[in-house]
Amino acid sequence: MKSYLYCLIIILSSSCTTNFDVINTDPVNSGTIAAGAQLTAAAYQLDGGREMGYPNLYIFQPMVQYVGGTYGMRTGGKYVRDEFYNGLMWSCYYGKCIRQLADLLAQHQHDSTQANYVAGARVLKVYIFSLLTDAYGDIPYFQAGLAYYDKLYTPVYDEQATIYKDFFTELEAAIHQFNDSQPVITNDIVYNGNLTKWKRMARSLQLRLAMRLSKAAPELARTQALAAYAGGVMQSNDDNFVMIHEDYSYPDLRGNGYAQALQEEAAYRYTIGTTTFVNYLKAENDPRLGMFFVNTDSVTNYLPIQPGLYWWEDWKDFIGENGEVVGQADKYCHINAPFYQQGGSWLHMGYAEVEFLVAEAAVRGWVGEDANSHYQAGLRAAMHQLEIYPGMVPLSADRINSFVSAHPLSVEKAIENISMQKWVALFPNGYEAYANMRRTGYPVLNPVVDVNGESETGGHLPGRLFYPATEALSNPVNYQVAINRLGGSNDWMRPVWWNK
Template identity: 35%
Template sequence: MKTNIKKYSIYLITLLSATFSSCDKGFDDINKSVDFVSTPNLDYMLPDIELTMLDNTYYTLGDFVAPFVMHVTNRKAYSALIVPGGYHGYHFEWTYGNPLVGVVDLIERSKNDPTKVNYYNIGRIIKVYLAHQLTDLYGDIPYFEGGRGYLDRTFTPTYDPQEKIYQDMFKELEEAIAGLDDTKPRPVQSDIVYNGVNLKWKKFANSLMLRLGLRIMKADAVNGKKWIDKAIAGGLMTSNDDNFIVKYLPNSSTGGTTNPTSNGQAHIFIRYPDNYRLTSQFINVLKDRSDPRLSVYAMLPASRTVYTPGSKNPAVQKGWPAFGDRAEEAPYASIPSANRLNYSVSNNTTFGRYDAPYIHLSYAQVQFQLAECVVRGIITSSTSAKTYYETGVRMAMDQLKIYGAEGVISGTQATAYLTLNPYNPTSTEEALNLINTQYWIETHYNWYETFANMRRSGYPKLYEALAPVSLQPSNLGAILPRRLTYQPDEVATNPKLQEALQRQGPDLTTTRMWWDKP
């Protein structure tokens, strides 16, 4: 798989070299001579899209969403309610400017070619993934016209209601699954996730459908259940071999963003080793339960200037309180310099690497969602919620082996954890808390999904432990944000955004979107 990524890197260099070496020609000559620009090869487009599905700018994720879900805290201590500049909008800008514009182009170039039917339907599935992440973060977004600036010069696209977006995403998934055809050419070499195996794409699409169906249950229970049932009938992920994982290379730029072939989320720890720490809320949930994942996730730093490991002993790991200036201790920025080495950062041999694999959707997540569906009576299953839950925990631990030797957790360790922390809820609320707390742990680094699931499920209930806003109005709000705000440039340049704000509500972190019902 890394060989495929290297081929993509060479292609980028070739593309840039060919473009710049032609600068002395007229634009018409360039357009005629550089054929792979006017008619790009879909086998070069697909890995580019897959690699950039992860937001490599890291600002939105590392500075806001990771703190919102209380996995990471930082020296900047941005308010959960007040947004500086356009930092919330970087993910919006990245996705529309990179993977989404690419996948829209791929769909357009393959839709009328019978030999490209698999590229076409894989593109539709990826577009749904990108769109669901965007709409779950911001609310109403340009969906039907989004990403079409290069195709038909739609530079101020209409913002579509989230309900209509969800309706179309379900339709697209269903049609794409049905349209995948093993008798037609498949992207065996260029697909860096599933190597063109249609069965795995179908499982991924159905598992994504399950996620979306559960997401809308409070807003539209009838259709939520309908699509959950279809997803299960269609065939979900059945093992960790089905996980949607993108692998990266260990190369990085020196600027604020990383190269497209590297994982940018570790950038916050690698480039700024003194600025970010894992939270006490995250560390304590693991530590208090003797969770073997703690040593996979965390380490103490050995230096404030270079990202190097100190102790990885679980017993000495310590997190800094999320929103520290609202907790029992002083803000993180006020910690004496030497003492900062006593607080945990991301393990630099597992998650804290530029070449760390990234899990977009996993079999473990599917198991936790099925457990919740059973608890809530959404589905009737011969498998118990307890079995789904325990399988989810085991697979969440097992999947960490993709991070190398330090990520390996044995089946014996998983069994010991489940024995020490049994699934024996005495109420629906306790069951949902147990299930969604595991989901919260499993989605570490996939913080956009962590954020969406916390809002949807209401678990784990972490914000209730923070000081009320009224007690410290100048500090961070003890309220889980409900969304991210739009990019200021978009607010200023696209008049159609105002229609969405009138329909959805003010552009604030406290505004709830369509599916996010109390």
Template identity: 30%
Template sequence: MRTIKYSSIAMLACGLMMATGCTDNFDQTNTNPNKITVESGKMAASSMFEPLLYGGANFLTYYSYNWNNELAQYVALTGNTMGRVYKYDIGDSNWASVWRTYAKYASNAQEMYRLATKQGNKPLEAVALTLKVMYMDGLTDIFGDIPYAEAFKAAEGVKTPVFDSQEDVYKEMFADLEAANKIYATNPEVSKSIKTLDGMYGFDMMKWRKFNNSLYLRLLCRISGRPSTIASDGKNVIQKINEIVTDAANYPIIASSEENATVKFSAIAPYYSEFDPQEYTKDGINCYRATKNLIMLMVQKKVDDEKVDLNIDPRLQIFMQQAKVGYWSYCGVNIGKSDFGGGANLNVTTFLRNNADEWFMDYSEVEFILAEAAMRGWINGGEEVAKNHYLNGVKASLKKWSDYGIVTEPQNLITDEAVEEFLQTPLASWDNAADKLELIGNQRYLAAFMVGMEGWIEYRRTGYPVLTVDESFMNDGILPTRFAYPNTTIATNRVNAETALKRMGGENDMKTPLWWSKKAIESGK
């Protein structure tokens, strides 16, 4: 009998825009014996944690596979005439599903926080705030203006919450992360009875605190194009980045790969990772083929002969399976084109298993943020410090994927020697790069593969890597800048949704740039 994994567990879903009110009760319709259920009124805050962690990791991995990887042009789904995300064939049912899912998880994190506060469980208050911000950040980075201050208050009579500007959403997220950091600082231990629930950190509160503050850095970096924005305590975005980086005692951050926000799955029910072979097939995964953009970032070709690979990123053989042509090919898988014969495809042996690790954030991302910060002068040290952080970031990413390479067929370990050789190639060399920020952006993009929606989100912030569009694309040939609000959201909260659209300066479509994006800043919006 098929065993249900955590992504299917029934959870309280106080939707942001629903006209009907939510109660404090969980969905009682779930009677599958393989699902974890609870009785209304007998919920402990700790009971909410596992679905938020494991289910959240699974849905973010699914969204990376189904949405991010095509929007950010890592791959294209070539074996199916339906669901051409890479051609921006995205509609209301898709927007609604993404909206509901992020809102559901954020809502449940808020409920976990409420219960933890009521039950006097300070460590879980902090964890709930961290998870809430992570999910709400995903929602605003996909849609733009969203409810935050009035979100999840249907039980209090708030049926049509006001949409906060994205700037205000970020300020509210910063406030929650500040609050969580302070709670972690004074509550370093949880009850031993719940430590086994946490398949990421084992409720090591220092590691959770580092993840919280690293997430804080991610968000600050995201809006760094609006440097005068006040983040907290009267400090603007750049000042706050500097404070976090220079005050490790009060703002510890992820400082090694051992502190990665990695969710581990045992393959014992219901702890199955997203690519469970009972739900995914080899043929289905093989339909996703590498784009020309990805291959050209990861393979140095001979100038006059693309059949000759001069240097290859060692992660590529873990990401993808090479076509049987003797070289890394994309064979027509150039975004928008119809010639999909051959070409590298997703590596089935890497992903098609039910005990694969999944990630919220990792050390390489933190190092790339610090590299950019040093290059831009947000922190001291200039290019020398930037180079050191950049090298740490690349090495950390290669180490992470080498750990995945252990299970591939054939095994693909990345040795220390291979790492050093790679760093000397034109693909990754710091010293030979004409544009250091582009190099950082490109390597951060590669490191973000299969980390939620980060590739697409970061591309909209930096413009890196350079992606291509085609005349055959929908959305008037414009790479989506956001997802549109679902029709149900507009219908049930029209005044507030339309106010948000007017404030963002566009229609309810996928062409309006978000407040923090490179496109919005350069256009003066």
């Protein structure tokens, strides 16, 4: 399990420090920066640093009802608008990642010796933009990052349908641009410049994005899913798209941002499994329950919290059947320690998810494969992928085999089965879980418990993030066009285009 997908040439040990100069340098005022260094800088910002841990922990994970309990989780847990958390993806991805990649592409796109760096940047750019458009809807895309080269300081907000079509064009072009006869990515420390794995990553991303359109544009979805699968997607957990990190605290970007957010004020102690998630794991006799969460005693049996509640609101001790008393502060199950290790890896996309996507495509008749075989391969891969987290005790082969054997794909509930198990497999990646839940309708969320009436949506799940307020000041004309397409207000209840 120590082989992960490319990690986008993220640099470790002594080389990290030198690349902080790149991360904090304006690319357009610094002469020519090596393509590999810029790819590294863009990659660091994906999940390194606490700011990129906040949206997942406080918005997306509570929205899909993985966890609840802390005050910050009111944002995603009971739908309270928070400008800071809401805008972090926008500011970090546009201000750091996209800026570096746009400059890399502008400087090196015509240099054949840099073909593999350019191809990798194109794949990474599609991935980052997919996160942004899936979260916000219509976004600046074609003109983004071109302020220096094209003097485009106020980029147009492109419609999501158009953006998605270009995603497929870009991925196809990048896949064909990778060239074994040209210099490989020299500081790709995970795969040592293995271009086959880059291509598998790109095809797997193509498959994810294709399935996103299963309702909005089913024919396009079918065509792209088939092309992705035929082109060669991930083949094992060794192909996983994983970012690796070192044990550094905030503000050091080498540390896992999600873990850094959990470490802040020991938030992990009150990051509690919800009734939606924990009770599903219990009902399925899922051996991963004890991998996801910690039971603090012998009687509570992984006591979950109701979605929307703060950990202190149901203020009463737990009394077991044997009369044992567990105090309020200790009664709930909380997130397991391997997830808040700052040197832990972050899984962006894995083989398990890909197998579930193939299984769904097979159910829909888009690929000529046995859906159950891919579904069960997804189950198996999902259990093994947890081994990437430091200190995680692997499941035995017998326990994995027993669970997989007990969970064949139901013909009548195939999409539900696949979607629910993908939800489990995606933990702790709330970004993708939120996107997949909006598309499939799974999991069916439990009602939000809102003791003090804080919800700004009446307890109804938002369909998107709202645009940052800074956009109304910095890009007012194009911002207003996008707002008009939403009906005239920055409405986070409006669904994104593909969410039919």
